[in-house]
Amino acid sequence: MAKRALIAWSSGKDSAWSLHILRRDPDVEVAGLFTTVNRVDERVAVHAVRDELLRVQSEALALPLHRIPIPHPCPNENYETAMLRLVAAAKRDGVTHLAFGDLFLEDIRSYRERIFAGVGMELLFPVWGLDTRLLAEEMTASGVRAFIVCVDARRAPREWAGQVFDSQFVKRMPAGIDPCGENGEFHTFAFDGPMFRHRVGARLGGIAERDGFVYADLLPDSARSR
DSSP states (O other), X not given: OOEEXXXXXXXXXXXXXXXXXXXXXXXXXXXXXXXXXXXXXXXXXXXXXXXXXXXXXXXXXXXOXXXXXXXXXXXXXXXXXXXXXXXXXXXXXXOOEEEXXXXXXXXXXXXXXXXXXXXXXXXXXXXXXXXXXXXXHHHHHTTOEEEEEEEETTTSOGGGTTOEESHHHHHHOOTTSOTTOXXXXXXXXXXXSTTOSSOOOEEEEEEEEETTEEEEEEEEXXXXXX
16 A cells, blocks of 8 residues: 655755655655745745745655745744644545654654654654765755755854755755754755755745744745746
């Protein structure tokens, strides 16, 4: 019996690559994406990507998008209630698995496993345990391109905000920073790669800094789609 999965979609490169892996698995049917969105500013939680760009991404992926509005700040109990509501609706639609793009943070994986224990769904972690240097090189060699939309200025250079994650960027990355940003050094918005039907049109807007994080605001740019 095929695994019918929803994938957690942060809008970034690791989610995109997880989707790419799942789509190549003949035993998995990807049924859609789900994303938490701050209800105040209508942006992806943490990444701060505009909701309208999420929709453009989902169209380029040819997958339905399930938005999960959450407050900001969002206590864990609010997040968990929202996620369990999603699971209940997904189960009615025949979804059997939830997939996540986590790489190696044991506490994050354990938290997800605790939340969904006993709900009747299995969890998939397509990129778990992969060497992040080799993974970054493989992703960019395949054509994955992503804007860096959020930088933790305590862990990575603030000038990275707005740059493009590509093979040259990966080669220049200094030691001490995870090549995929798994420790929270940076977050991305994927706009091209083998998982997309066409390039996602996005252009750089302003750069803003708040609470130690530097954000690159992206704007839709239909002229750059293909």
